[in-house]
Amino acid sequence: MAFVWGPLIRNHSSMVRNRPSAANLFRVFGPSKPSRFVQSCSVSNEASTPSSKLRQLLRCDDFLLMPCCYDAMSAKLIERHGFKLSFMSGFGVSALHGLPDTGLLSYGEVVSQLRFITESVHIPIIADGDTGYGNPLSVKRTVKGFANAGAAGIMLEDQVNPKRCGHTRGKSVVSREEAELRIRAAVDAREEMGHDIVIMARTDALYSHSLEEAIVRMKLFRKHGADILFMEAPSSVEQMKVFCQQVEGPKMANMVEQGTTPILPPKELAAIGYKIAAYPLTLLSASMKAMEEALVALQSGDPQKVRPLLHDFSHVCDMVGFDHYYEEEKKYAI
Incomplete structure (x- = not known):
């Protein structure tokens, strides 16, 4: 069992994708950090669509580490550090708007944020569709909109x-x-549009009903065509084991720091039977902490306390896309 958490690429040019979007000008693909785990599962160049790339990852034997993003910059950082996929967190996107994750954002606001993210990276993005924003017809519109x-x-x-x-x-x-x-x-929406978008089905029935009801729902969702199964908020390792033993198909564990579910190392999650580990709050929480530390340093009135908390300006410019933009600028002699 290997863990997918290695650098995808080491230069800009080999990552350029033939996709008609102005955002290609601003994609940044600099050198990554060395691989921490053995990388044995690579995505074929023939996997041309985001969904086909994701399906290829699901078919390989590797356990998938999936940090969650909430905007284009967090997605770029995830890609640059070698992760093979990401999840657009509803909690994170809500927080970006200064709101709690309680269904306050509209479909339009979420799909707009999704588009910024997918146009900024090449790794496949799974997006949080919440309840589908209404009845089954709303669900169909949401699936089609997210795919597009x-x-x-x-x-x-x-x-x-x-x-x-x-x-x-x-x-x-x-x-x-x-x-x-x-x-x-x-x-049905996926079939109607001739798309291969991956469907992850989630149940929260463990909280409101029972483990047995949650497992029944997971099995039914799998029967109806869900590709990935996600039982939210198990409170013990034993519940996690029962879920993985009784439900077939790829399963995701949600590693929310200080949440309900035990935080386990990737090797333990893989041994239990999970395929993916999502980390929905790690980057959001880390960024909030870093900003608060910088604000405290600013309040001190001592610039020397601020500097150690910051990236070099050149690194910031590189991450937002200036270097790649300058390369494109030379090409077209702007």
Whole structure:
């Protein structure tokens, strides 16, 4: 068992993709850090669409580490550090708008943010589709909209609308029948548009009902065509093991620091039976902490306390795309 967490590429030019988007001018692909785990699963150049890249990763034997992004810059950092995929976190996108993850953002706001992210990176992005923003017809529109915005996959859940963060109080789920309809509608939307977008089905029934009900729902979602299964917020390793033993197909573990679920090393998650580990708050929390430390340093009035907290200006310019822009500028003699 290997862990996918190695550098994808070591130069700009070999990552340029023939995709008609102005955002290609601003993609940044600099040297990455050395691989921390053995990288045995690579994405074929023939995997031309985001979804086909994601499906190729799901077929390989490697366990997938998936830091979550919330904007284009966090996605770029994830890619630059060699991760093979990312998840656009609904919690993170809500926080970016100064809001809690309680279903306050509209479909339009989320799909707009998704487009910024997918146009900035080449790695496949799974996007948080929450409850699908309404009835089964709304779910179909959401799936099609996310696919057209470049998502490799979409996660849909069985909470009532408006939903809540899976690791906070006050959650409730729709009936089993309504939950099934959401997944059926998502699969129908995929087939109607001739797309291969990956569908991740999530249940929060463990919180509001029981482990048994959550497993029943997971099996039904798999039967209806879900590609990845996600049981939110197990509170013990034993619950995680039972879920993985009884439900077939690729499964995702949600590693929320200080959340409900035990935080396990990747090797343990893989041994239990998970395929993917998502880290939805790691980068958001780290960035908030870094900004607060910088603000405290500024308040001290001593510039020497600020400098150690910062990247070099040249690195910042490189990350936002100036170097690549200058290369393109020379090409067209602007």
